[in-house]
Amino acid sequence: MSRSLEETLEPQTVLELRGVSKxxxxxxxxxxxxxxxxxxxxxxxIGPNGAGKTTAFNLITxxxxxxxxxxxxxxxxxxxxxxxxxxxLGVARTFQNxxxxxxxxxxxxxxxxxxxxxxxSLGASFLRLPGVRRRELGLREEAMAxxxxxxxxxxxxxxxxxxxxxxxxxxxxxxxxxxxxxxxLLDEPAAGMNPEESLDLAxxxxxxxxxxxLTTLLIEHHMDVVMALCERIYVMNFGEKxxxxxxxxxxxxxxxxxxxxxxxxxxxxxx
Amino acid sequence: MWQYISGVISLGLIYVIATVGLAVxxxxxxxxxxxxxxxxxxxxxxxAILSYFYGVNFYVAxxxxxxxxxxxxxxxxxxxLKAKLRTDYxxxxxxxxxxxxxxxxxxxxITQGARGLPGIRVDTTLPVLxxxxxxxxxxxxxxxxxxxGRAAIAIREDFVAAEMMGVDIFVGRLRSLVFxxxxxGLAGGLFAHYFGFIxxxxxxxxxxxxxxxxxxxxxxxxxxxxxxxxxxxxGIPEALRVANIWRLVAYGLLLVxxxxxxxxxxxxxxELNLDMIKGWFRRAEKGGKA
Amino acid sequence: xxxxTLVTGLAIGGIYALMAVGYSLVFSILNFSNFAYGxxxxxxxxxxxxxxxxxxxxxxxxxxxxILGAAALCYLNERLAYSPLRKRRASSLFFMISAMGTxxxxxxxxxxxxxxxxxxxxxxxxxxxxxxxGVSIGVLDVFAIVFSSITIYGLHTFLQxxxxxxxxxxxxxxxxxxxxxxxxxxxxxxLVFMLAGGLAGVSGTFLGMKYIVYPTxxxxxxKAYIAAVIGGLGSLPGAVxxxxxxxxxxxxxxxxxxxxxxxxxxxxLLVLLLMVxxxxxxxxxxxxxx
Numbered sequence: 106m107s108r109s110l111e112e113t114l115e116p117q118t119v120l121e122l123r124g125v126s127k128x129x130x131x132x133x134x135x136x137x138x139x140x141x142x143x144x145x146x147x148x149x150x151i152g153p154n155g156a157g158k159t160t161a162f163n164l165i166t167x168x169x170x171x172x173x174x175x176x177x178x179x180x181x182x183x184x185x186x187x188x189x190x191x192x193x194l195g196v197a198r199t200f201q202n203x204x205x206x207x208x209x210x211x212x213x214x215x216x217x218x219x220x221x222x223x224x225x226s227l228g229a230s231f232l233r234l235p236g237v238r239r240r241e242l243g244l245r246e247e248a249m250a251x252x253x254x255x256x257x258x259x260x261x262x263x264x265x266x267x268x269x270x271x272x273x274x275x276x277x278x279x280x281x282x283x284x285x286x287x288x289x290l291l292d293e294p295a296a297g298m299n300p301e302e303s304l305d306l307a308x309x310x311x312x313x314x315x316x317x318x319l320t321t322l323l324i325e326h327h328m329d330v331v332m333a334l335c336e337r338i339y340v341m342n343f344g345e346k347x348x349x350x351x352x353x354x355x356x357x358x359x360x361x362x363x364x365x366x367x368x369x370x371x372x373x374x375x376x
Numbered sequence: 377m378w379q380y381i382s383g384v385i386s387l388g389l390i391y392v393i394a395t396v397g398l399a400v401x402x403x404x405x406x407x408x409x410x411x412x413x414x415x416x417x418x419x420x421x422x423x424a425i426l427s428y429f430y431g432v433n434f435y436v437a438x439x440x441x442x443x444x445x446x447x448x449x450x451x452x453x454x455x456x457l458k459a460k461l462r463t464d465y466x467x468x469x470x471x472x473x474x475x476x477x478x479x480x481x482x483x484x485x486i487t488q489g490a491r492g493l494p495g496i497r498v499d500t501t502l503p504v505l506x507x508x509x510x511x512x513x514x515x516x517x518x519x520x521x522x523x524x525g526r527a528a529i530a531i532r533e534d535f536v537a538a539e540m541m542g543v544d545i546f547v548g549r550l551r552s553l554v555f556x557x558x559x560x561g562l563a564g565g566l567f568a569h570y571f572g573f574i575x576x577x578x579x580x581x582x583x584x585x586x587x588x589x590x591x592x593x594x595x596x597x598x599x600x601x602x603x604x605x606x607x608x609x610x611g612i613p614e615a616l617r618v619a620n621i622w623r624l625v626a627y628g629l630l631l632v633x634x635x636x637x638x639x640x641x642x643x644x645x646x647e648l649n650l651d652m653i654k655g656w657f658r659r660a661e662k663g664g665k666a
Numbered sequence: 667x668x669x670x671t672l673v674t675g676l677a678i679g680g681i682y683a684l685m686a687v688g689y690s691l692v693f694s695i696l697n698f699s700n701f702a703y704g705x706x707x708x709x710x711x712x713x714x715x716x717x718x719x720x721x722x723x724x725x726x727x728x729x730x731x732x733i734l735g736a737a738a739l740c741y742l743n744e745r746l747a748y749s750p751l752r753k754r755r756a757s758s759l760f761f762m763i764s765a766m767g768t769x770x771x772x773x774x775x776x777x778x779x780x781x782x783x784x785x786x787x788x789x790x791x792x793x794x795x796x797x798x799x800g801v802s803i804g805v806l807d808v809f810a811i812v813f814s815s816i817t818i819y820g821l822h823t824f825l826q827x828x829x830x831x832x833x834x835x836x837x838x839x840x841x842x843x844x845x846x847x848x849x850x851x852x853x854x855x856x857l858v859f860m861l862a863g864g865l866a867g868v869s870g871t872f873l874g875m876k877y878i879v880y881p882t883x884x885x886x887x888x889k890a891y892i893a894a895v896i897g898g899l900g901s902l903p904g905a906v907x908x909x910x911x912x913x914x915x916x917x918x919x920x921x922x923x924x925x926x927x928x929x930x931x932x933x934x935l936l937v938l939l940l941m942v943x944x945x946x947x948x949x950x951x952x953x954x955x956x
Binding site: 455462469472483585589636 | 698699701746747750751756758759760762763764766767768769770771772773774775777778888891895926929930932933934936937940941944
């Protein structure tokens with residue numbers, strides 16, 4: 106596959122974790138986590154519950170500070186930065202338990218995300234200068250475009266918590282996209298979905314990943330989704346690395362099968 | 377008769393200005409300021425001292441009062457918001473600051489202590505109040521419907537998610553607090569030049585309570601709701617000649633009842649708008665016909 | 667002077683400790699600051715006062731009436747103002763508003779019905795002193811220290827040894843898990859409020875005896891919040907230690923610096939602690955799970 110000039114000049118690694126550890130008092134949630142995520146790839150982060158996957162997300166997004174180790178985003182060290190700064194540097198995440206702005210409409214949820222890169226001043230807001238009015242209309246149009254990307258455009262005026270669960274998950278994703286990230290972290294996006302919905306979601310993730318030129322890190326328990334999307338997988342157990350490799354290799358790895366997938370695991374198709 | 381009515385409206389408008397500020401803070405960031413009367417008092421004293429002792433022009437004094445309120449709001453807000461206090465402890469801290477300011481006002485020589493400041497020029501008229509109230513409501517509305525307002529709302533809805541949307545929680549909250557403190561300061565200056573006399577005992581928790589009750593009853597997340605609630609709170613008891621004490625009993629009970637039965641208050645998370653009013657007429661018509 | 671101040675400090679500390687434990691009991695289980703607690707303390711004081719003055723009861727019976735009355739009121743408060751919110755899983759903001767509403771309602775109801783008079787308790791031992799190594803100590807202070815110690819010890823034994831007590835301690839760590847283990851959380855919460863109410867009755871009575879009885883004396887619960895932060899939010903032993911420490915420190919500030927500064931000192935301590943050492947002495951790390 107040929108590369109464009111821009112792609113050759115950009116750094117190839119979007120995210121790098123080096124020896125990252127997190128301790129809460131006596132509990133070690135993450136120990137010595139090291140991996141790199143190349144540009145444009147989708148990587149899976151899997152493991153049993155309590156393995157430290159969401160903690161890893163929280164460390165990357167700055168919700169927790171690292172006890173040890175380095176986290177580098179496109180060459181910039183982000184460990185210890187405030188979460189909102191990290192977001193503005195281009196990291197977006199979704200939450201395991203959906204965290205939408207429940208009393209706001211679907212559209213308002215996305216517009217709030219778009220505000221992240223908006224810059225008009227406080228004074229201009231107070232006076233509602235013509236520039237502000239134009240920007241506000243522009244934001245709404247852009248937000249509708251993001252809703253259309255996930256198929257929610259006809260629900261724009263609905264209250265966020267009035268939507269069915271599957272659509273709320275889609276809204277979470279639309280909101281994350283509206284942050285215009287270079288790195289997208291998805292925390293169990295298929296949670297609570299049946300196999301048909303999961304595969305639909307997997308196709309959506311693939312589509313937006315390609316369309317918006319993202320680099321994606323995915324936590325998921327639905328193996329069909331993981332195997333369908335991820336070229337590489339990092340397996341965690343008890344806060345440490347259990348295995349790392351291609352989807353095929355992981356599906357065959359005896360340690361992974363024993364600890365997590367189960368001996369009778371059927372290999373899944375890649376899409 | 378008109379004198380009396382205009383007096384009630386004037387008082388109502390003064391409180392509307394302060395309450396709209398509080399609505400922006402509490403209603404949109406979800407934090408409580410229990411000592412908000414302190415900002416009101418600061419604005420009142422600043423404006424009064426400037427116009428009485430230094431003969432400063434009325435409008436300049438008002439602006440100074442608003443600025444003073446905003447400044448003190450900044451000074452109080454900076455450490456308390458930086459510490460990321462939980463809602464209840466933030467409220468307690470504001471209570472403490474309110475108390476400290478009251479002690480200050482009662483003990484500084486320039487404020488003449490508990491005796492108060494009499495003889496202030498009565499410059500606040502109904503037209504002045506109407507203009508000020510309209511401006512403040514317009515600014516608040518503009519703020520809410522801008523990216524800064526959305527940030528505040530996001531903080532109220534879910535501050536963890538708000539941070540994940542790139543919102544700087546500290547700055548967002550501080551901005552709202554300073555705006556609301558400045559509004560209270562402006563209202564205070566207008567108040568001082570309306571009654572012509574101020575003393576520390578006028579700025580009590582009664583005032584803070586009424587403002588908070590109006591925000592809750594009007595509906596957090598709305599501007600028009602608290603405005604309506606304030607006018608009702610000032611207007612109806614006056615009309616019924618209810619004593620202050622029983623008003624407070626009613627406010628307290630009202631707060632609990634609203635929380636139990638209708639937490640979204642009068643307006644919920646919406647604003648009064650044309651569609652809503654049309655809807656009422658349509659329903660009234662249908663009701664009449666049935 | 668030093669020894670006298672210390673004894674007074676310990677007496678006040680004991681009262682603060684009782685209030686802080688009552689507050690912490692509810693806080694550690696429901697994770698919210700019951701702003702209405704102060705008014706329950708105030709009502710406990712009034713009940714004791716009127717039992718002695720109107721019904722002619724001796725001090726011992728008055729305290730019992732106060733305990734029972736305050737426990738019942740605290741329980742009712744929970745049932746009527748908080749329980750419906752809990753069922754709806756309302757956010758903590760709404761609990762706070764409901765609590766504030768209850769406080770405002772009760773305080774002003776007393777103002778309106780009983781009046782704003784300050785009541786002084788009959789001379790039980792308010793004026794008597796004993797001399798110890800040439801130093802004069804108030805008998806009331808000694809009585810307060812002894813009574814508080816007995817009450818706290820009794821509560822401690824109850825929490826450590828009885829089945830219900832252990833259930834309460836379990837609930838203070840995680841009420842959901844506790845209810846999953848078969849404990850009736852509604853009944854437990856009701857019981858905890860009754861206990862807190864009982865503590866309010868005792869502390870209210872002593873506050874009334876030491877100082878004076880008036881409708882807004884409930885604001886003193888701010889000291890309970892401060893004590894709980896010093897000792898560490900979520901820790902009951904911490905509340906006791908915090909209460910005693912605060913009482914002693916405050917009394918020394920009042921005696922050696924000035925009594926006006928006393929409250930500003932306590933609030934400043936609160937804000938400082940919350941910024942620098944929010945977990946206090948024994949506190950648990952209460953953070954939101956992302």
